[in-house]
Amino acid sequence: MNQVLTKRFILIVDDNPTNLSVLSEALAGEGWRFRVAVDGESAIAQAERNQPELILLDVQMPGIDGFETCRRLKANPVTQNIPIIFTTALADTESKIQGFSLGAVDYIPKPFAQEEVIARVRVHLQLQQLTQSLEEQVRDRTTALQKAQVQLVQQEKLSTLGELIAGIAHEMNNPIGFIVNNIPPLQEYIADITKLLKLYEQEYPQPTTKISTFIQNLDLKFVVEDLVKIVSSIQVGSERIQHLSTSLRSFSRSDSNTKLLADLHTGIDSTLMILQHRLKPNGDHPAIEVMRSYGKLPHVHCYIGEMNQVFMNLLANAIDALDEAIIQGKMSDRIPQIQIITDVNSQHMAIIKIADNGIGIPERLKQRLFEPLFTTKPVGKGTGLGLSIAHQIVVEKHNGIMDVHSQPGIGTEFTIAIPI
Template identity: 70%
Template sequence: MGVIHSPNPQQIYMTTTSETGFILIVDDNPTNLSVLSAALSSAGFKFRVAVNGESAITQVERNPPELILLDVQMPGIDGFETCRRLKANQDSQHIPIIFTTALADIDSKTKGFSLGAVDYIPKPFSQEEVIARVRVHLQLKRLTESLERQLSDRTIALQQAQIQLVQQEKLSTLGELIAGVAHEINNPISFIFSNIEHLEEHIASITEILQLYQQEYLHPSAKITDASEELDLEFALKDIVKIINSFKLGTDRLRNLSLSLRNFSRADVDTKQPADLHQGLDSTLLILQHRLKSVGDRPRIEVVRSYGQLPEVNCYPGQINQVFMNILANAIDALDEAMIHSKMSASIPQIQITTDIDAQNCVNIRIADNGMGIPDLIQERLFEPLFTTKPVGKGTGLGLSIAHQIIVEKHNGILKVNSQPGQGTEFSIKIPIRD
């Protein structure tokens, strides 16, 4: 459709160009509209018109233009106020605005630029000047958008590289820290454990001698009798045996924890090696044992292991253990959250771990909780870097992203989530037994 040179002010003007987007002309003067329409039409631009500020704002909200030619002096809200409102709206603040005005004083121009305008076109109009300024600002806008897209792409690439570095550094630092802690625990525990047997033998010998004294000296002095009764010697001798047994039980648990820490932090970043994944799961659960205990109104979390017969899997054991840690810790968080909101799918919080081998000679590990479940919209973003639903300070949004990278990229496997609101969540891991 060609340009109508005697326009009805309410008419929408269009040219037949193939340019993307359009230019919005805002002016209450039919003559000005006609001149600007002719100028834009001759250069092949699409355009529409609005006869006042209110109409312009409505049109922009409905269909944003690429650029706005805005008259300053109009009835109702003037061009300055129209510009201010458009720039205050997040959806329209990026649209370039060129003022068209007969006002040539410095104050008016300064006010326009301070409100966010990019240029002025003085009246009476010169078609060549209108076309030149419009072209320049459209080119600037498109160049800016192109640069922003490139910057966004590079930012995403940089972010992914940073996440990989964070993952490697995190695993390395965590492994060194846990290995160091395990070593520090192991030394004193080994000393205590190795001496308990000697202590037990000494106490048994002393007990035997005391019993011989009791048999040989049937009538001890009053002082010895009083001391023996005050101590309750018979009870003390029996209690010492129980204390020694408690020492042995405690040191056994600490030795198992130290072993679990060493297994969890296995330094294997360079090469894959055969590993018992059940041992990795059990080590991780032992480290998380303190979080499985009852807390406040939340009862102890029950862990149900349904382990199949698994061969050793060629993998990076430390990294696989990190995946187990992230998923199990998230399951515990989910059960804590469900208990807070009284939305447990069962009265007893539970984590179920199932393992088996499928027909493709892959190991399948499923870790399921009976918490609140995860909405579909959140499930779609769970493995995105830096995405988290946890409060500030409670999560980085990297745990599941790193877990996904470890399983998919490092082990050529699959990590999926399946959840229904109110019915809990299941993470499934699938990795080949051999490369």
Template identity: 75%
Template sequence: MATTLDARFILIVDDNPTNLSVLSEALSNAGFRFRIAVDGESAIAQAERNQPELILLDVQMPGIDGFETCRRLKANPVTQNIPVIFTTALADTDSKTQGFSLGAVDYIPKPFAQEEVLARVRVHLQLKRLTESLEQQVSDRTADLQKAQVQMVQQEKLSTLGELIAGVAHEINNPINFIANNIPPLEEYIAGVTEIFQLYQQEYPSPTAKITTAIKNLDLEFALEDIPKILYSLKLGTEQIESLSESLRTFSRSDSDVKVFADLHKGLDITLMILQHRLKARGDRPRIEVIKNYGTLSEVNCYAGQMNQVFMNILANAIDALDEAIKLNKLNNSIPQIQIATEIDADGWVVIRIADNGIGIPESVKPRLFEPLFTTKPVGKGTGLGLSITYQIVVEKHNGTLEVNSQLGGGSEFTIKIPTMNVIDD
């Protein structure tokens, strides 16, 4: 049976006296009991001795920070079920997802708004009490909340990535448009100057020694032949950068929530272009070879921006697996390689296979591969959301299938199948 409110308390963990004062005042005025710890070590010790109902945990503290404190709390069976709410000025997505991956239930941003603090505390206390009395029901609800959290992070990541790439494309466009717009008048001026020079040669066929020397030093005849070639190279360069800018805008297209008919080959190629810097040789690591075996695909009715994220997640993981295999010398002198194959199967579905010859996936990991927040990477290296989001986009958003075939030490192959005429809507 749950204890009374008076027997419960909230643990505030913060090394800043001002923050402690604000939180203490808010909780006290609302009738909550609380205790205080000024660093991670003492917070862990207090929580082990007498379990609080909830912990408000600062991220940035001397000694062990909030992330490490949370990790230790969640690793201890005595304290692992205590809800942890981070209090932090860090608002970036990576910090949030790192906290969620460690087991935190929420974030409260600084500077504090007392109403928000109390609202979030009440919500999570209510959730904890429901957990104590309605374990099975809350277990189902937790699954739903976890799914909603993945959707929220997915949308936030897509939005943030889209805004970043669109901003880069915009910044590229300004100077390139300036260069492109100035090339035609520059061509006209050079043609005019060349014509005038040729007229001078006709009217004054015997230049002075000084002019003759200058013409010889410049190699004027070669320069006049080379200038149009240089201008042509400038035009080609600006066209290539304009194409790159357009590709970036296509990858981060704002219609992620609207189905459009899209060329998935184009999405794959754009994703590879964005990842090009990771495919190139670096130091002792050789270049990662990409082999494309594209079949004939019609345009697919899909959420194009979200499918691009599917390609990004799987290809980035393949590169990670190859980097790890190279680091551990597991390639056996083979060339690091990613193979991409596409086709239409007998049922008329689009099939995309992305395979690598990296380290592979252990059998023990495969059943949990698409679980939200599950990752085998070190803290700070992965959120555990990439493949979960990928599964959700392919299976739930597009009524498709996502399968993995892998052996430890034998590489991995991810197979995406989606119907060409997708009619699933949220």
């Protein structure tokens, strides 16, 4: 692991020569590259020019203090994702809470213990490396998927698209499996070490002055409790990534050449999970509410992968319509919403309705929505194939019905009916 970490550099920010010497010696002893800044302004300038993998930031400095330096770093898109560890002699809980609220990932108390510095730095470098690896894999695979998707949709090779998505899910499983499998033993180690510390307190209730001072400076009780919380937060994040991977695998069912009994609700939920990033608030865009009113649908005999593609096209279009309404300032007095209703009609057909309260579609355009290459979106925003292929999948491959009702300024509702 050290061979990988030596290719990175750590930024040390401290105005005290003794502190700089101790930290530099600790990092150099592990073969880690580092740079030094003696105040907040120069630290910010250095981090903007060349982003470090980690910042060790002193709290009490001349000029702007560490808290303000951290605040500015986190406010800058160039530096906001760099992990920051505060180095401080402040042991009060209020200061620590302030640091964590500003975005710091850890504290290293003064005076420094080299072993603790090395251990904490190594953990956060490894976490940063793992995070970057996950992000790069997802970004690379997503970029490849996006480039391939237009060509594949144009050629109507949806089974190949499913294989690509399944590949992303498979690649995600390897790194996330490493995290998930190591969390239980890590939790056991923490529990055992905690028990050991309590035994020491019972057997040696009067520690030496040196140990007492160290415990007080470390704020041992807080560290032990916070360590459990940190591992729990890692576990929650890992479970969310696992959920996404499961949704990807469900969405990418590649057995499109054979009709199988399928739970359409699972397909809808998997698609919503994949689109979750577009439903969340982003800048001036509020969150999009999704209201699900699921009826008692029996399993439907269908091409699973292709039906999932229909759900993807319709839900993505609904989000696009809401985004456009927000941009045009037409959602100021209402919450952007997508409503999904499922039921069985009197003809024994599965009914899926997907409605938005966006900008709506003019009557003169509704008749052309299912035409290949026709799109109401700006140039570069759509291929004009999504709805035509969705219509073909529903009508031609499933002997179903696909219809649209829309009112300008009110919203649009797509209805799918599939024979059960």
